[in-house]
Amino acid sequence: MALRGNHLGRPLLEAVMEQVARKGAYPILQLAFEHVGGPFAREAPLDVLRVTAPLQRRVWEEADGIITIYSPENAHEGADLSEERQAASQEMLAPLRARTMAMNVPWVIAEWPVQSLADEAGMSLEEYEQFVFDAVLLDWDAEGARMRRIADVFDAADEVRIEGAGTDLTLSLAGRAGSVDDGHLNMPGGEVFYSPVEDSANGVIEFGEFPAVYYGIEVAGARLVFEDGRVVDATARANEEFLVQTLDTDEGARGLGELGIGCNPGIQRFMKNVGFDEKIDGTVHLAVGNSYSFTGGRNRSAIHWDIVKDLRTEGRIHADGRLVQENGRWLGV
Amino acid sequence: MALRGNHLGRPLLEAVMEQVARKGAYPILQLAFEHVGGPFAREAPLDVLRVTAPLQRRVWEEADGIITIYSPENAHEGADLSEERQAASQEMLAPLRARTMAMNVPWVIAEWPVQSLADEAGMSLEEYEQFVFDAVLLDWDAEGARMRRIADVFDAADEVRIEGAGTDLTLSLAGRAGSVDDGHLNMPGGEVFYSPVEDSANGVIEFGEFPAVYYGIEVAGARLVFEDGRVVDATARANEEFLVQTLDTDEGARGLGELGIGCNPGIQRFMKNVGFDEKIDGTVHLAVGNSYSFTGGRNRSAIHWDIVKDLRTEGRIHADGRLVQENGRWLGV
Numbered sequence: 001m002a003l004r005g006n007h008l009g010r011p012l013l014e015a016v017m018e019q020v021a022r023k024g025a026y027p028i029l030q031l032a033f034e035h036v037g038g039p040f041a042r043e044a045p046l047d048v049l050r051v052t053a054p055l056q057r058r059v060w061e062e063a064d065g066i067i068t069i070y071s072p073e074n075a076h077e078g079a080d081l082s083e084e085r086q087a088a089s090q091e092m093l094a095p096l097r098a099r100t101m102a103m104n105v106p107w108v109i110a111e112w113p114v115q116s117l118a119d120e121a122g123m124s125l126e127e128y129e130q131f132v133f134d135a136v137l138l139d140w141d142a143e144g145a146r147m148r149r150i151a152d153v154f155d156a157a158d159e160v161r162i163e164g165a166g167t168d169l170t171l172s173l174a175g176r177a178g179s180v181d182d183g184h185l186n187m188p189g190g191e192v193f194y195s196p197v198e199d200s201a202n203g204v205i206e207f208g209e210f211p212a213v214y215y216g217i218e219v220a221g222a223r224l225v226f227e228d229g230r231v232v233d234a235t236a237r238a239n240e241e242f243l244v245q246t247l248d249t250d251e252g253a254r255g256l257g258e259l260g261i262g263c264n265p266g267i268q269r270f271m272k273n274v275g276f277d278e279k280i281d282g283t284v285h286l287a288v289g290n291s292y293s294f295t296g297g298r299n300r301s302a303i304h305w306d307i308v309k310d311l312r313t314e315g316r317i318h319a320d321g322r323l324v325q326e327n328g329r330w331l332g333v
Numbered sequence: 334m335a336l337r338g339n340h341l342g343r344p345l346l347e348a349v350m351e352q353v354a355r356k357g358a359y360p361i362l363q364l365a366f367e368h369v370g371g372p373f374a375r376e377a378p379l380d381v382l383r384v385t386a387p388l389q390r391r392v393w394e395e396a397d398g399i400i401t402i403y404s405p406e407n408a409h410e411g412a413d414l415s416e417e418r419q420a421a422s423q424e425m426l427a428p429l430r431a432r433t434m435a436m437n438v439p440w441v442i443a444e445w446p447v448q449s450l451a452d453e454a455g456m457s458l459e460e461y462e463q464f465v466f467d468a469v470l471l472d473w474d475a476e477g478a479r480m481r482r483i484a485d486v487f488d489a490a491d492e493v494r495i496e497g498a499g500t501d502l503t504l505s506l507a508g509r510a511g512s513v514d515d516g517h518l519n520m521p522g523g524e525v526f527y528s529p530v531e532d533s534a535n536g537v538i539e540f541g542e543f544p545a546v547y548y549g550i551e552v553a554g555a556r557l558v559f560e561d562g563r564v565v566d567a568t569a570r571a572n573e574e575f576l577v578q579t580l581d582t583d584e585g586a587r588g589l590g591e592l593g594i595g596c597n598p599g600i601q602r603f604m605k606n607v608g609f610d611e612k613i614d615g616t617v618h619l620a621v622g623n624s625y626s627f628t629g630g631r632n633r634s635a636i637h638w639d640i641v642k643d644l645r646t647e648g649r650i651h652a653d654g655r656l657v658q659e660n661g662r663w664l665g666v
Contacts, residue, residue, distance in 0.1 A: 013366075015372075028386060
């Protein structure tokens with residue numbers, strides 16, 4: 001059981017170690033000071049940085065389970081790296097990502113509320129802790145049943161159309177089954193997600209309500225134009241260069257890796273923290289880059305960037321032409 | 334390159350990571366919250382605890398180098414474990430110890446001065462930092478040459494006799510060559526050490542000046558009687574039970590694994606910190622348990638307990654009947 005985290009996550013990490021120990025299993029502690037960045041990422045030659053250390057690779061490939069506790073000292077850690085080094089740091093994680101994305105190992109990412117994330121969310125730590133616990137401590141069986149009904153609607157449909165501010169995008173889910181994140185895998189849970197048919201996305205989506213955040217870097221007002229499943233034009237009000245460079249990481253980075261539908265009723269506010277933001281009830285998110293192979297996705301990339309679109313003020317989702325959600329509220333689901 | 338430590342050692346760990354990265358090597362970070370103890374050591378079934386986790390074992394067996402930075406939060410960590418669990422925790426480290434003791438991997442243990450160790454030494458942190466730097470920042474080439482001369486004296490001799498308060502012990506170094514710890518391997522350096530001939534130690538040694546300290550537990554006034562290389566009687570003024578139990582860890586624990594001669598002129602005070610204490614100029618130390626195979630030692634044990642005897646007030650060392658050290662001062666060396 002690989003247990004990833006840092007020193008700030010100690011209370012939760014130690015509670016997990018205790019439980020793992022009681023089961024007679026080994027917690028292989030994988031602590032680092034930063035989740036991304038740090039002296040190695042800053043100083044290693046690029047061709048070393050992008051290759052996973054063999055001894056590390058084996059831990060990721062052979063561990064019976066992978067638990068990650070997220071509790072950064074600084075929500076923007078890694079932001080001091082050049083784009084080249086950020087991309088190489090992502091490549092280094094490829095064996096880990098490959099294994100979790102293929103779902104051939106039990107894994108979970110959970111957050112331990114810390115000052116940096118509270119700060120980032122504009123809350124006191126106490127308020128933020130409450131927010132995290134509210135998002136996490138739900139009746140997950142009941143939430144799962146509710147999300148299953150939502151997934152059934154899209155499973156039965158081929159074409160999905162998303163309309164909203166600056167947005168009119170269609171894509172196909174034909175032959176793809178929805179996954180319900182009901183908190184038994186990830187924490188918090190609260191989304192229904194798909195790998196859209198690779199060449200099906202057409203139209204435009206504007207992320208005007210929230211910034212697109214990737215490893216601490218914010219891109220405000222990102223606007224993506226899709227043609228036959230690929231981003232053919234990308235602009236932004238701020239940090240457009242970072243957006244474009246990230247989309248040029250590799251061949252698959254401009255592909256559409258995921259459509260997710262946020263369903264967590266405990267999460268109403270955007271926090272610049274993707275594990276929570278993508279689950280805001282009344283939002284959808286698109287991920288450019290790598291798709292989950294267990295959902296049928298075939299797009300491969302070193303990146304997987306979830307970007308959240310708020311549909312609560314102005315938004316409609318159609319499934320095979322039928323209006324199923326309006327302004328964040330489900331209709332007949 | 335396995336890099337072991339905890340969060341308190343971060344400044345030194347990060348400096349090392351930076352250097353390793355610049356050389357194009359991988360620092361495999363092996364951080365734990367405790368150097369010994371913690372939830373796993375407290376909660377795991379004993380038969381799991383004593384077996385090294387396979388994924389951990391491979392890191393220790395295959396890393397190209399092993400650096401340990403010692404900076405405990407609590408100098409007595411692990412002291413809450415039962416003797417059984419302490420022994421099992423030691424067994425778990427056997428693959429690491431086997432590799433470093435056989436010297437088939439470059440390794441170093443260095444200390445980063447922290448509050449707990451300053452406290453233990455009865456100093457302020459600032460004073461303690463100065464102490465550590467004084468012990469470490471020596472002209473190691475000159476120290477090495479001086480220690481080489483001391484080693485030559487004992488290399489040329491067969492029998493060594495150590496006399497001191499409550500002490501009269503003879504042992505043989507016949508056929509065994511001395512190792513000079515000149516700071517190019519361990520930090521601080523400053524000792525000349527041998528694996529005595531296994532069945533040669535006879536007599537008594539009383540450690541009345543300093544406690545014997547093992548994983549934070551202090552045994553005051555330990556007195557060991559040796560017959561033909563093995564401890565046949567062990568008593569103490571305090572914690573005698575712990576002393577005896579540790580000597581009963583396994584078959585080899587009552588054997589004599591090492592005779593070390595402290596030579597670091599920067600270390601004059603006992604600190605309850607074995608990496609420094611064993612190098613106090615004018616002391617010797619005996620280790621019961623495992624011996625270094627590269628010095629010709631054949632005793633095998635899960636323990637290696639260095640116990641320091643002060644010879645500065647009252648002490649004599651004879652090499653083949655010739656007095657070579659008196660009250661901690663070398664004579665004609």
